Amino acid sequence: MGSFIYSVLGDPFVQMLQMPDFLMQVVWEGFVSGILYALIALGFVLIFKASGIFNFAQGIMVVFSGLTLVGLHELGVPAFLALFITLGVMYVLAFSVERLVLRNLVNQPDIILFMATIGLTNILIGLGQWIFGGETKSMITEQLWLPTGSSVWEPGGGLVIFQHIDIAAAVIAALLIICLALFFSKTKVGRALRAVADDHQASLSVGISLNHIWVITWFAAGIVALVAGIMWGARSDVSFSLQIIALKALPVLVLGGFTSVPGAIVGGLIIGIGEKLFEIYWGPLFGSGIEGWFAYVIALIFLLFRPQGLFGEKIIERV
Amino acid sequence: MFYRESGQFKSSYKEDMQAFPIREDKIGIAVWLLLAYLYVPFFGLPGLEYGFALNAIMIPVLIFTITTIGLNILVGYTGQISLGTAAFMGVGAYSCYKLTSYFPDVNIIILIFSSGFFAAAVGALFGLPSLRIKGFYLVVATLAAQFFLEWCFIRIGWLYNFNPSGAIEVPQREAFGFIVTGAAAEPVTRYLVVLTILIFLTIIAGNLVRGRIGRSWMMIRDMDIAAELIGVRPLTTKLSAFAVSSYYCGVSGALMVFMWLGAAEVESFDVNHSFLYLFMVILGGLGSITGSYMGAAFIWTFPLVLKEIGKVFEINPTVMENVSLVAIGVMIVFILIKEPHGLARLWQLGKQKLRIWPFPH
Numbered sequence: 001m002g003s004f005i006y007s008v009l010g011d012p013f014v015q016m017l018q019m020p021d022f023l024m025q026v027v028w029e030g031f032v033s034g035i036l037y038a039l040i041a042l043g044f045v046l047i048f049k050a051s052g053i054f055n056f057a058q059g060i061m062v063v064f065s066g067l068t069l070v071g072l073h074e075l076g077v078p079a080f081l082a083l084f085i086t087l088g089v090m091y092v093l094a095f096s097v098e099r100l101v102l103r104n105l106v107n108q109p110d111i112i113l114f115m116a117t118i119g120l121t122n123i124l125i126g127l128g129q130w131i132f133g134g135e136t137k138s139m140i141t142e143q144l145w146l147p148t149g150s151s152v153w154e155p156g157g158g159l160v161i162f163q164h165i166d167i168a169a170a171v172i173a174a175l176l177i178i179c180l181a182l183f184f185s186k187t188k189v190g191r192a193l194r195a196v197a198d199d200h201q202a203s204l205s206v207g208i209s210l211n212h213i214w215v216i217t218w219f220a221a222g223i224v225a226l227v228a229g230i231m232w233g234a235r236s237d238v239s240f241s242l243q244i245i246a247l248k249a250l251p252v253l254v255l256g257g258f259t260s261v262p263g264a265i266v267g268g269l270i271i272g273i274g275e276k277l278f279e280i281y282w283g284p285l286f287g288s289g290i291e292g293w294f295a296y297v298i299a300l301i302f303l304l305f306r307p308q309g310l311f312g313e314k315i316i317e318r319v
Numbered sequence: 320m321f322y323r324e325s326g327q328f329k330s331s332y333k334e335d336m337q338a339f340p341i342r343e344d345k346i347g348i349a350v351w352l353l354l355a356y357l358y359v360p361f362f363g364l365p366g367l368e369y370g371f372a373l374n375a376i377m378i379p380v381l382i383f384t385i386t387t388i389g390l391n392i393l394v395g396y397t398g399q400i401s402l403g404t405a406a407f408m409g410v411g412a413y414s415c416y417k418l419t420s421y422f423p424d425v426n427i428i429i430l431i432f433s434s435g436f437f438a439a440a441v442g443a444l445f446g447l448p449s450l451r452i453k454g455f456y457l458v459v460a461t462l463a464a465q466f467f468l469e470w471c472f473i474r475i476g477w478l479y480n481f482n483p484s485g486a487i488e489v490p491q492r493e494a495f496g497f498i499v500t501g502a503a504a505e506p507v508t509r510y511l512v513v514l515t516i517l518i519f520l521t522i523i524a525g526n527l528v529r530g531r532i533g534r535s536w537m538m539i540r541d542m543d544i545a546a547e548l549i550g551v552r553p554l555t556t557k558l559s560a561f562a563v564s565s566y567y568c569g570v571s572g573a574l575m576v577f578m579w580l581g582a583a584e585v586e587s588f589d590v591n592h593s594f595l596y597l598f599m600v601i602l603g604g605l606g607s608i609t610g611s612y613m614g615a616a617f618i619w620t621f622p623l624v625l626k627e628i629g630k631v632f633e634i635n636p637t638v639m640e641n642v643s644l645v646a647i648g649v650m651i652v653f654i655l656i657k658e659p660h661g662l663a664r665l666w667q668l669g670k671q672k673l674r675i676w677p678f679p680h
Contacts, residue, residue: 100652116652116655118598118651122648123645123648125644126646129637129640130638134637250462254456293463293467296462296463299460300459
């Protein structure tokens, strides 16, 4: 018993102190995957704030945008033109989702809308596999001028490897978030978006078109999905299994709060770093592979004590 | 003309509240039962090869109907959405496997029924968060159950008797003198066992949702605060819904492995299957037992039908698979927009029309 307590509470920390460079490597890896979780969660938050819809299809939108980009490039379209066409595809997707699904489901209970997005997920999976095939594709990293190599940092005789693509991912995610923040606070459309998020009826009464706003938010979520798709695709590959990983944005949201953009980012980082640390240092105790459920269990525990999340706006209804 | 209730008078409350108050409904059920018990075991399905009809259509559809009824109790009747169905089925399957290896001489039917209780316990445990959270938050909680249990099925070797392949393989077992599980079991035997269990569970579920428990489930679904005010306890009501629902899922999981697949790995219980069962519930009709039958049958047979159509027109089968994915997604969205109560509601509307036919005005 004593040795078990030591292996839970003592040994991992000793390992961390003995090899600080390895710890740094783990934290860095966790940080980068946390950023990607945060990006996916950001797409959820955008849509949830604007329309109160819990968009289950966000994960597949990430895969779908990445696949479209790679698929177009395989057809011989130049990389940057493919990027623009993919943006166009995401706009068409946003537009048709609004026109065909959301508009017809106004005033339905949230749960019905949620299930409709599950249906949407199925459609996108089917379409994606139909058009681009189900096999794994590699992201066109170099053609998009993303860096590929790696640098080594040796703090005090240790060894930490930074993949350049990871650094780029962090920088681009930060830029994207800054752009979104500016867009929300400085532009007219951004203010309209915030008004809709605040109160649907009040914003309708001052002449904001809800349908228009919904298209814009879904398009914004599509752009975020595309960035997440490119980054994730560059780190591993573009495949449909990504969709399951993307579900991890849900615990991120529970941690950060469903309506908070900073919450999504902080939550993403906590989950990303936490699960890597846990997997590396405590994982061997349980048999490895705990990365799959660690985030959910953290979220579950969190829900019991602070259901509104770290930055959630209001306390959710308790029953 | 054929279906109307004129002339059928009820003189007591009991008669009025019976399960099938209309005579034609009773006859209809009897016909279905006769077909299921006397026609299918001998002839299979019309136009299909006998073994295929039983093994690839009837047995899975019946098993998934049990799952769908279970999930419908949770989602349709109690309004608690769950994405952990497949994992709860897994709990049933793995516990049934363990039970058969500990009690090889006990009747397998009893073991299948008792394995449901393990699933019920696990389901109630993961239903605990539903007391504090609901809606999308609960989705996260049930996903936690899904991924955690999946991990257990892989990592805990004891669950599959440390089988190097990681799969559970069904041993040969007898019940009432017939071989019902294992490779030697006849499809007919397995079909009849599954059918009987399904009918038994349907009767129980139908009476549960008509009775006091079911009414309190629906009260919690429709308005939890009002339900609490008139004396429905959320704790027992929600947890009982989780337990009963998981019991059904557990039994169907055990049946799925023992009566249909013969061997199973964790892939049979992954999150995509959970989505599939949710689709069956939505398409069949939230809060309807008849709908559960229709949803399970439809979602299961639709891709098969498309595959056959693809063969006729010589289309690549993977293309057809994707077409069926898209079509099911479109149908889900369409059903939610046009008829949120699913196929069961269409069936009901059809009966309504038939009642006043041929003079609709």
